[in-house]
Amino acid sequence: QLQLRHQHLQLQLRHQRLQLQLRHQHLQLQLSHQLLQLQLRHRHLQLQLRHQHLQLQLRHQHLQLQLSHQLLQLQLRHRHLQLQLCHRHIQLQLRHQRLQIQLRYQRLQLQL
Secondary structure, three states: OHHHHHHHHHHHHHHHHHHHHHHHHHHHHHHHHHHHHHHHHHHHHHHHHHHHHHHHHHHHHHHHHHHHHHHHHHHHHHHHHHHHHHHHHHHHHHHHHHHHHHHHHHHHHHHO
């Protein structure tokens, strides 16, 4: 009977040890799973940030190009107006010279 009791206690201990091992493995798996979920979430957030950063860079470049384009248009318009003014100025100078020559010619004719 004592031997039976001893065997029974041994079996109980073995059963408890197996239960503890199983519980331990289960908790390890849970932790591993949680860690993987966190790593995945972290990677996802990193990718989101990278995406947003790239979008901002693209937007910035787009705005820079727009500004450069507008500046070039303004410079071109300015140059065009300058050339128009020069042209007008030259026309006026030529007209002035022509009138002076006509006036001299008329005076000379009057003197004759």
